[in-house]
Amino acid sequence: xxxxxxxxxxxxxxxxxxxxxxxxxxxxxxxxxxxxxxxxxxxxxxxxxxxxxxxxxxxxxxxxxxxxxxxxxxxxxxxxxxxxxxxxxxxxxxxxxxxxxxxxxxxxxxxxxxxxxxxxxxxxxxxxxxxxxxxxxxxx
Amino acid sequence: xxxxxxxxxxxxxxxxxxxxxxxxxxxxxxxxxxxxxxxxxxxxxxxxxxxxxxxxxxxxxxxxxxxxxxxxxxxxxxxxxxxxxxxxxxxxxxxxxxxxxxxxxxxxxxxxxxxxxxxxxxxxxxxxxxxxxxxxxxxxxxxxxxxxxxxxxxxxxxxxxxxxxxxxxxxxxxxxxxxxxxxxxxxxxxxxxxxxxxxxxxxxxxxxxxxxxxxxxxxxxxxxxxxxxxxxxxxxxxxxxxxxxxxxxxxxxxxxxxxxxxxxxxxxxxxxxxxxxxxxxxxxxxxxxxxxxxxxxxxxxxxxxxxxxxxxxxxxxxxxxxxxxxxxxxxxxxxxxxxxxxxxxxxxxxxxxxxxxxxxxxxxxxxxxxxxxxxxxxxxxxxxxxxxxxxxxxxxxxxxxxxxxxxxxxxxxxxxxxxxxxxxxxxxxxxxxxxxxxxxxxxxxxxxxxxxxxxxxxxxxxxxxxxxxxxxxxxxxxxxxxxxxxxxxxxxxxxxxxxxxxxxxxxxxxxxxxxxxxxxxxxxxxxxxxxxxxxxxxxxxxxxxxxxxxxxxxxxxxxxxxxxxxxxxxxxxxxxxxxxxxxxxxxxxxxxxxxxxxxxxxxxxxxxxxxxxxxxxxxxxxxxxx
Numbered sequence: 135x136x137x138x139x140x141x142x143x144x145x146x147x148x149x150x151x152x153x154x155x156x157x158x159x160x161x162x163x164x165x166x167x168x169x170x171x172x173x174x175x176x177x178x179x180x181x182x183x184x185x186x187x188x189x190x191x192x193x194x195x196x197x198x199x200x201x202x203x204x205x206x207x208x209x210x211x212x213x214x215x216x217x218x219x220x221x222x223x224x225x226x227x228x229x230x231x232x233x234x235x236x237x238x239x240x241x242x243x244x245x246x247x248x249x250x251x252x253x254x255x256x257x258x259x260x261x262x263x264x265x266x267x268x269x270x271x272x273x274x
Numbered sequence: 275x276x277x278x279x280x281x282x283x284x285x286x287x288x289x290x291x292x293x294x295x296x297x298x299x300x301x302x303x304x305x306x307x308x309x310x311x312x313x314x315x316x317x318x319x320x321x322x323x324x325x326x327x328x329x330x331x332x333x334x335x336x337x338x339x340x341x342x343x344x345x346x347x348x349x350x351x352x353x354x355x356x357x358x359x360x361x362x363x364x365x366x367x368x369x370x371x372x373x374x375x376x377x378x379x380x381x382x383x384x385x386x387x388x389x390x391x392x393x394x395x396x397x398x399x400x401x402x403x404x405x406x407x408x409x410x411x412x413x414x415x416x417x418x419x420x421x422x423x424x425x426x427x428x429x430x431x432x433x434x435x436x437x438x439x440x441x442x443x444x445x446x447x448x449x450x451x452x453x454x455x456x457x458x459x460x461x462x463x464x465x466x467x468x469x470x471x472x473x474x475x476x477x478x479x480x481x482x483x484x485x486x487x488x489x490x491x492x493x494x495x496x497x498x499x500x501x502x503x504x505x506x507x508x509x510x511x512x513x514x515x516x517x518x519x520x521x522x523x524x525x526x527x528x529x530x531x532x533x534x535x536x537x538x539x540x541x542x543x544x545x546x547x548x549x550x551x552x553x554x555x556x557x558x559x560x561x562x563x564x565x566x567x568x569x570x571x572x573x574x575x576x577x578x579x580x581x582x583x584x585x586x587x588x589x590x591x592x593x594x595x596x597x598x599x600x601x602x603x604x605x606x607x608x609x610x611x612x613x614x615x616x617x618x619x620x621x622x623x624x625x626x627x628x629x630x631x632x633x634x635x636x637x638x639x640x641x642x643x644x645x646x647x648x649x650x651x652x653x654x655x656x657x658x659x660x661x662x663x664x665x666x667x668x669x670x671x672x673x674x675x676x677x678x679x680x681x682x683x684x685x686x687x688x689x690x691x692x693x694x695x696x697x698x699x700x701x702x703x704x705x706x707x708x709x710x711x712x713x714x715x716x717x718x719x720x721x722x723x724x725x726x727x728x729x730x731x732x733x734x735x736x737x738x739x740x741x742x743x744x745x746x747x748x749x750x751x752x753x754x755x756x757x758x759x760x761x762x763x764x765x766x767x768x769x770x771x772x773x774x775x776x777x778x779x780x781x782x783x784x785x786x787x788x789x790x791x792x793x794x795x796x797x798x799x800x801x802x803x804x805x806x807x808x809x810x811x812x813x814x815x816x817x818x819x820x821x822x823x824x825x826x827x828x829x830x831x832x833x834x835x836x837x838x839x840x841x842x843x844x845x846x847x848x849x850x851x852x853x854x855x856x857x858x859x860x861x862x863x864x865x866x867x868x869x870x871x872x873x874x875x876x877x878x879x880x881x882x883x884x885x886x887x888x889x890x891x892x893x894x895x896x897x898x899x900x
Contacts, residue, residue: 145695147725151702158709198691206843230694233687252695253702 135263138164140190142174142207143228144199152194152254159256161263166190171202175210182214185221191270192262194250197229197236204229205239212245222274224266226250303382305396341367341375348380356393360384365403377403428527431511433461435485436521440464449507449530451500470496470504484513484524491526494535505532556657560636562589563650564612571655578634578657580626595624597631608638611651615640621658633662684850689736696729742793742871750876752786753794755779755821755830762798766806773806775815784821787828789896793872797880800865801892805834810887827895835889841882848882 139162143149149167156162166188168174181189197204204227211225224247227240232251240249247266250258305311340348344366355362361383367375382398429446433439440461444454450468457463469477473495484491491511496504511526551557558574567589576583579595589608596604600622607618617639623631638653700722707718759779763770770777787794802817809815818833839848849870873880878896 145699147699147721148695148702150721151699151706154706155702198695230698231691232694233690252698253705255705 135161135163135267137162137192137263137267138166138188138190140166140168140174140178140193142168142171142193142199142204143196144169145196148196148252155254155256155259159259159263161259164188170199171195171204171207171210173201175202175207179214182211182216182220182223184217185219189221190223191221191267193223193225194228194254195225197227197231208243208245212243222270224248224262224270226262228252228254301400301402303398303400305382307388307392307394339369341369343367355382355384355396362396362398368400379403426527426529428529430527431509431525433524434521435513435524436519446528449528450497456500468497470498472496481524484511487513491524494531505530506535507531558655559652560592560638560655561641561650561652562592562608562638565649575655578626578632578655579624580628580630595626597623597625599623604636608651611638611640612648615648618653621662632657633659685739692732692736693729696725696732699725739868739871742868742875748790748793748875750788750790752788753791754786755781755784758787758791758794758798759802759819761795762802765799766803769803769806773809773815775806775809775817777802777817777819779819781821782823784823784828784830787821787830787896788898789876789878790872793876797869797872797894800869801832804865805832805836805890808890809834809836810889811837823898826898828898830894830896832892832894833889834891838886838888838890839882839884840886841884849880 139156141149141152143152153165156165164187166178168177178190180186195204195207202210208225225245226248227236227246228250229236230252231237237249240246248262250262303311337345337348344364347364348366351362351364361381363379363381365377365379367377369375378400380398380400382396384393384395385397386393386395388394427445427449429449430443431446432441434441438460440459442454442459447454447456465474465478477493477495480491480493483489491509494506494508496506498504507528508531509526509528511524514523514525515521516523552572552574556574556578558572558576558578560572560575561570563569569587569589569592571579571587573583576585581587593601593604593608603620603622607620610616611618617637619635619637621633621635624634625631635656635658636653638651640648641650641652643649703718703721703725707715710718756779759777763777769775805817806815813835816835818831820831820833822829822831841848849866870880873894873896876896878894880895881893882890883893884890
């Protein structure tokens with residue numbers, strides 16, 4: 135698949151694990167990893183304002199990160215003024231938090247497509263890339 | 275002349291004497307032109323039993339004793355006797371002083387005439403009209419007595435000590451709910467069947483004392499009434515000797531005092547209640563006279579102020595006991611009450627004469643004089659220190675609990691989140707192993723070891739934190755500030771040298787501080803280490819540690835010229851667990867959380883001010899007394 139995935143995550147083991155899982159699939163053509171929200175925002179911003187080859191189709195966002203956590207990232211990300219023709223992006227909160235409070239808070243945000251509790255499973259990936267993403271592409 | 279007169283008197287007396295009976299109700303009189311009117315007192319005293327005197331008197335004072343309505347008739351009779359009448363006869367009322375007016379039939383005849391037919395002497399009798407007295411005055415007196423007796427609702431009794439007969443008045447029976455003569459009464463029946471057992475002994479003693487002539491009889495005791503109820507009675511009596519029979523009588527009255535006893539019991543209970551509540555509740559009464567501003571205090575109010583009883587107090591003096599912070603509450607309330615009549619009820623602190631601070635509650639309301647003007651304020655004054663301290667302690671405990679609870683909740687979320695991070699990682703790697711080819715597995719085992727190590731690290735760090743929060747009795751001791759800072763510096767000697775950091779101290783008046791040694795050292799070391807770790811990339815670190823003292827606290831500041839923190843973004847999270855605001859690889863997000871927990875465990879607080887690019891100031895506040 136011709137998909138760009140952006141992973142915003144500061145736990146090296148989680149990054150390693152996800153990379154390994156993705157290697158066994160062919161969902162992702164290109165993986166971009168950022169270790170905290172601020173870094174991600176800073177580096178992603180040009181590709182959000184303009185459609186480029188690095189503009190992600192899917193973002194996996196951890197909540198608990200230094201400098202700028204997931205919540206702050208969503209706030210800043212939502213505030214970016216993207217053009218009409220900008221590529222639609224699916225944003226998933228990927229976290230070890232099982233608290234209902236966090237899940238409710240995430241699902242109330244319009245920018246958030248889904249909430250995935252760690253560890254990410256093959257089924258999670260299948261759901262994201264074979265269902266949600268296919269659905270999005272079909273409509274475009 | 276004297277003897278002649280006496281003789282004549284004897285003769286006259288014998289002339290007038292008739293029977294004993296007649297004598298008993300008459301008195302003799304004689305009028306002589308030369309001597310005036312004369313009564314014979316002996317008979318008068320005997321007949322009328324009048325202790326007072328009718329003196330040998332002239333006609334003038336005799337007239338004075340006449341009833342005014344009868345004076346004319348008597349005078350007319352006196353005029354006629356000299357002229358055309360040989361005899362005189364009229365009825366008139368005479369004032370016998372203590373007995374009041376009594377009707378007498380007065381009659382007399384001329385017994386001697388002079389040579390010129392002038393009347394020289396009249397002799398006569400005055401007969402008490404017994405019927406008139408009994409039917410009139412006696413009846414009236416009797417009725418008056420009866421009215422008095424019935425209005426007292428008292429019963430009367432009479433015990434003939436010679437015959438042992440006992441008589442009760444109808445009201446006496448009525449007191450016990452019986453009809454007159456419904457039951458037979460004698461002393462034994464009364465004392466054994468009507469008087470209740472518990473009161474018999476003291477009653478018999480009281481009667482015995484009276485019969486022996488030692489005292490008048492007066493006793494309170496309980497009797498059983500016809501309907502079975504038991505009520506209180508009071509009986510009084512004394513010994514009389516019957517004039518005619520010579521018998522000794524024990525005579526007296528009895529009244530029901532049940533209501534009186536009830537009120538007495540209630541009053542005693544109320545007195546007790548008032549006395550005890552005043553004492554236990556430390557409640558007193560005060561009054562302020564608005565005209566002269568003199569204040570009256572009850573005993574308790576003096577005690578609460580620690581002021582000797584009877585010390586003169588005026589308004590200014592009374593108000594001077596209040597703490598300055600609370601003074602406006604007091605004077606506002608009093609002034610408003612005096613001006614508008616609005617009652618008040620306030621709580622404030624006073625400093626007693628012996629220099630203790632007490633919480634008091636005072637109520638007050640205006641009191642009007644007869645003219646309807648407010649001239650006094652009066653109210654209740656209570657020492658509520660214990661309640662107030664209790665209340666304040668509870669409020670504080672509540673706040674502490676809420677804070678603690680919130681922190682515990684956060685902490686449990688953090689713990690669960692962290693443990694889940696590791697368990698998630700374990701799960702993920704294990705799944706990868708399932709699908710792994712043989713060559714890959716060794717690499718995964720390596721990773722599992724890493725996860726296991728960081729899990730252990732996390733758990734031991736969480737243990738450290740719970741240890742701080744769980745210590746009940748933290749050992750606090752005076753610590754020398756310079757020494758504590760020096761220890762922190764020694765521990766970080768390598769980092770300080772590498773960064774070429776300059777550390778400056780100024781502890782001013784606060785040489786020592788009461789704290790826990792290891793917590794304070796850990797806090798100092800962490801703050802100092804942060805100041806070096808997060809130095810500004812273009813400046814060598816310069817750290818200034820200062821101390822100052824307020825009334826209740828020691829304040830220690832750590833000022834640095836480091837890279838600073840954007841508090842607008844991170845303000846509320848800087849002391850949170852696992853919050854990291856730098857990309858520095860040494861940042862674990864534990865240090866400041868630990869520092870805050872340790873400072874708070876010592877009842878202190880820590881705050882931060884910072885400007886990105888300029889530096890940070892951490893301020894620790896610790897109580898001066900443990």
